[in-house]
Every structure is written in C-alpha cells, then in structure tokens.
Amino acid sequence: MKTDSKTIDELLKNWDPDPNSLRVRVNGLGHYYGTGDARKQVLFNNTLNISPGEIVIMTGPSGSGKTTLLTLIGTLRSVQEGSLKIMDTELLGLPSKDIVELRKNIGFFFQAHNLFESLSAYQNVRMACELVNRKESEAKPKIEQVLTRLGLGERIHYKPKSLSGGQKQRVAIARGVINKPKLILADEPTAALDAESGREVVTMFQELASQTGCTILIVTHDNRILDVADRIVNMVDGHISSNVMVQRSATICSIIREFPAFSELTASNLTAVADSMELRRFDAGQPIIQQGDVGTEFFVIAKGDVDIVIDGNRVNSLKSGDYFGEVALIKDQPRNATVLAKEPTSCFVLDKDEFRSIIDASATFEDEVRQAIFDRQ
Numbered sequence: 001m002k003t004d005s006k007t008i009d010e011l012l013k014n015w016d017p018d019p020n021s022l023r024v025r026v027n028g029l030g031h032y033y034g035t036g037d038a039r040k041q042v043l044f045n046n047t048l049n050i051s052p053g054e055i056v057i058m059t060g061p062s063g064s065g066k067t068t069l070l071t072l073i074g075t076l077r078s079v080q081e082g083s084l085k086i087m088d089t090e091l092l093g094l095p096s097k098d099i100v101e102l103r104k105n106i107g108f109f110f111q112a113h114n115l116f117e118s119l120s121a122y123q124n125v126r127m128a129c130e131l132v133n134r135k136e137s138e139a140k141p142k143i144e145q146v147l148t149r150l151g152l153g154e155r156i157h158y159k160p161k162s163l164s165g166g167q168k169q170r171v172a173i174a175r176g177v178i179n180k181p182k183l184i185l186a187d188e189p190t191a192a193l194d195a196e197s198g199r200e201v202v203t204m205f206q207e208l209a210s211q212t213g214c215t216i217l218i219v220t221h222d223n224r225i226l227d228v229a230d231r232i233v234n235m236v237d238g239h240i241s242s243n244v245m246v247q248r249s250a251t252i253c254s255i256i257r258e259f260p261a262f263s264e265l266t267a268s269n270l271t272a273v274a275d276s277m278e279l280r281r282f283d284a285g286q287p288i289i290q291q292g293d294v295g296t297e298f299f300v301i302a303k304g305d306v307d308i309v310i311d312g313n314r315v316n317s318l319k320s321g322d323y324f325g326e327v328a329l330i331k332d333q334p335r336n337a338t339v340l341a342k343e344p345t346s347c348f349v350l351d352k353d354e355f356r357s358i359i360d361a362s363a364t365f366e367d368e369v370r371q372a373i374f375d376r377q
C-alpha cells in the first residue's frame with residue numbers, strides 16, 4: 001500500500017462529488033467499426049467519470065479498445081452510442097464548429113508524434129501558440145523553458161530529422177502542454193523514452209494537474225509511471241473491467257488503519273473496506289448523526305470540521321482524518337452524541353452491511369473488531 005506525505009486535503013482535492021465539476025463524463029458508451037456484415041462492436045456500455053485535476057491511467061491488453069475510447073474522448077472520432085460529455089458539452093451530435101472550439105482545450109499525445117519536418121522544435125511548439133493567437137514575445141520564453149525542462153535545451157532549433165525518437169516525442173509533449181490544456185490525453189507517452197525522460201514527462205503532467213486542475217488520461221503499459229495515477233482503469237474486451245481509486249484507497253486505508261478495529265485487517269480487506277466507502281457531503285450546520293438515533297454507518301472525515309454535541313453541549317470537535325460512529329458497525333444502539341458539520345464537510349461513509357459482508361469471511365477478525373470497540377468505550 002502506497003502512502004505519501006501529502007496532506008489529506010491535498011489528496012482529496014480531486015474527489016469533489018459535485019457532478020458539474022466533472023471534466024469527462026462517459027455514460028453507456030458503445031462503439032462500432034465497419035458496416036454491414038463487417039460491423040463489429042469494440043466498446044460496450046462504458047461508464048467513466050473523471051474530475052478536474054485527476055490523473056487516470058488506463059491499461060489493458062492490446063485490442064481491448066483503449067485507443068478507441070481515448071480518441072472518442074478527444075473528439076477525434078464521432079460518438080455513435082451513449083453519452084460522452086467533456087466539460088459539460090455533450091459530444092453526441094455536436095456540430096463540427098463546436099468540436100473545433102472544444103478541441104482547443106485538449107492536449108494530445110499519440111504514438112505517432114506528427115511533427116512538421118520542415119520546422120524546428122521551437123517552431124513546432126510555436127504552432128500550437130499561434131492556434132490560440134498567443135503573441136510571440138509572450139510565448140518565446142515559455143517555449144524555451146518547457147523545451148529545456150524536457151531536456152531539449154541544446155536542441156531548441158533542431159529539426160525533427162536531427163532528433164532521436166525520444167526527443168521528437170518530447171517536442172510533441174512540449175507542443176501539447178504549452179497552452180495549458182484542461183484535458184490531456186496521452187497514448188503510451190513514455191513508450192519511446194528512457195526512464196529519466198519518462199519520469200520528467202509524468203512529473204510535468206503531475207504539475208499541470210495540481211497547478212492548473214488539468215485532467216489527464218494516460219494509456220500505458222509502463223509500470224514505471226503507475227505511481228502518478230489517482231486512479232487506474234483496466235480495459236478488457238471493450239469493457240472497463242476495473243476502476244480503482246488508488247490515492248483514495250491509500251488515503252482511507254492510512255486513516256482507518258489507525259483505528260484499533262481495523263489495525264489487524266489484511267491489506268486486501270483494508271482496501272476492500274476503503275473502496276466500499278462512499279464520499280458524502282454535508283452543509284455547514286447540518287447534523288451528520290443525531291444523538292438517540294440507531295446508527296448503521298461509520299464516518300471518516302475527509303474535509304472539514306465537526307462538533308460533537310451531547311445533550312445540547314458541545315463536548316469536542318473533530319477534523320479531517322478523524323473518525324466517528326464506529327460502534328454502529330457492531331451494535332444496534334442509539335448514538336451517544338450528535339455530530340454537526342461546522343463548515344461544508346465531506347466524509348467517507350461505511351455502511352454496516354457492506355462492512356459485515358467484507359469481514360464475514362474472517363471470524364477471528366470479527367472477534368478482534370468487537371474486542372477493540374469494547375476496549376475503546
């Protein structure tokens with residue numbers, strides 16, 4: 001299980017469940033190639049929501065439909081079936097003039113880099129700036145900085161024929177990020193790069209994601225870069241077969257592992273518990289649980305501060321990373337306190353039934369949980 005030094009707030013910044021903030025919303029998406037007898041379905045009823053600033057890595061066997069999905073999201077292919085929204089614009093049936101407009105927000109990196117052979121590295125990148133009418137005086141230092149950052153400082157004025165495959169790939173990457181796109185789509189961006197330049201590219205992607213809220217979808221088999229993913233999506237035979245929130249699981253696990261009842265859980269049970277928790281939001285002043293109610297849920301505070309109130313008196317407050325309501329997982333008894341959100345608050349919520357179904361497999365574990373909860377009271 002991966003842990004890191006980022007604060008919980010930092011890790012959670014991308015998990016705002018507000019549906020309007022989603023950068024990419026795929027719903028019931030299917031796709032077919034060919035016509036008549038040769039018509040073949042290659043994507044089946046796929047659903048995927050990606051938030052601003054999220055880095056999603058897509059893996060899966062060759063031919064499973066990854067590039068097809070990526071090019072649909074990138075507006076390079078027409079949507080045939082289902083819904084696909086980019087920044088709240090529905091692509092199904094969208095007129096081409098609107099597609100051209102939308103595409104200005106998207107940075108692409110495909111295996112074929114498509115550089116202009118007659119233009120230098122600098123000029124290839126400048127072309128992208130011209131598309132959005134950026135002044136040369138303003139663009140020049142940025143282009144030079146980005147090319148230098150990608151290890152091309154000595155080759156800014158070289159033409160593609162004088163650059164290696166990896167160097168050409170990096171020019172294409174500079175061209176793709178120079179306008180700070182809101183969405184970056186990359187198909188095997190590090191395949192042709194050595195470890196060091198591959199790392200430089202993903203570090204730059206990460207910076208764009210955290211500094212500009214840019215959303216990044218990377219198709220890759222390069223397991224050297226899996227650690228940058230907030231989420232890993234696995235595609236098999238045209239279906240998204242698993243969709244794992246890496247950061248989210250790791251963060252929840254690192255919180256609940258501190259809780260005695262969970263400390264003995266195996267890593268896979270812990271992850272199963274974390275993945276079954278749902279993010280729920282509460283407004284300032286809203287009660288999250290009420291004293292006297294029989295509760296069925298356990299809460300971990302993802303963001304925000306709460307007050308613990310017993311018989312109308314505030315007795316304590318809790319903040320992000322703290323938890324409450326754990327007795328409900330084991331016993332049907334009235335809540336002994338009310339918990340009020342002091343400010344807009346998000347919590348990960350674990351339902352007793354979900355929890356039980358995960359731990360039912362392990363009788364000894366259940367005894368430990370009971371003991372731990374009773375000890376804590």
Ligand SMILES: Nc1ncnc2c1ncn2[C@@H]1O[C@H](COP(=O)(O)OP(=O)(O)O)[C@@H](O)[C@H]1O
Binds near residue numbers: 060065
């Ligand atoms: N332009 C095309 N015409 C017909 N079939 C295609 C075309 N592009 C891809 N396919 C087929 O669609 C399926 C998915 O391909 P693709 O999206 O490229 O998968 P991946 O990127 O995962 O390797 C494969 O069976 C492939 O042969």
Ligand SMILES: [Mg+2]
Binds near residue numbers: 067068187
């Ligand atoms: Mg492909």
